[in-house]
Amino acid sequence: MSDPLKNGVLAVQTIRNNIMASTLLATTAITLSSLIDVFVSTTSDSGNTASRLVYGNKSPILSSVKYFSILLCFLVAFLLNVHSIRYYAHVRFLASVPTWKGQKYYLEYVAQNLNRGSYFWSLGL
Template identity: 50%
Template structure:
């Protein structure tokens, strides 16, 4: 009887915590996009599309390969958490496939509306990919429910804290992201990568 009581309390509490975190994250993405990694990535993807489409003959293969890798990652995640993200994966893959055609079209620098259209579709695809990834995280928490409500609740709590550090750009997390970026791109490493 005690385990049933724990199921009735901890499972909804864990799911509520996970849901509340994502509602707060969605609010931040809409109102303060630069305070989230998702918003910063959207800006970066816009710049990427701009650079890819300014010289499609030079960057066409790179653009298609990059999008192909994202399609493969989306497919793997969708098949892993098929019951939660099967519909989401269709949109994630659809937008990436659509952008793979559009990003290789020759366009002049003056036609910003076509570049913005491609960047908007790429960001939509990335958004659906992110939603599919979140469904995968939720499926892991639900999987742990097999072992009882306590592991499931603990997983929801730990995952919400980890996602907070991965999703936000507060002063503490910004410092972590900046240090990781500075370590990856050092001036002496820059010459070897080129």
């Protein structure tokens, strides 16, 4: 950040790659959540289709708890990845701003937001 003309493009491209990775993970999590919802909501003539997909399933209540737990995990992963995208986008704008470059609190603020975005990405992964 000390020389935005030399390293500014590299920083923005690196953060863009992190945003793309978070977007892919968020899309995958919400897609899997919707697929789990479809499996749980469909039934066939011989009983619940979802109960045949779960290994070791003995009761429909246990099956529902398993699917709800998996669904909850994917929804939390989606939300964490969205927060990661939010922080990375904020850092991308802050890293390319030419003002306040010499001030220590500005650099700490940018680093803190970058660390938060990385933390949310790790949790979402």
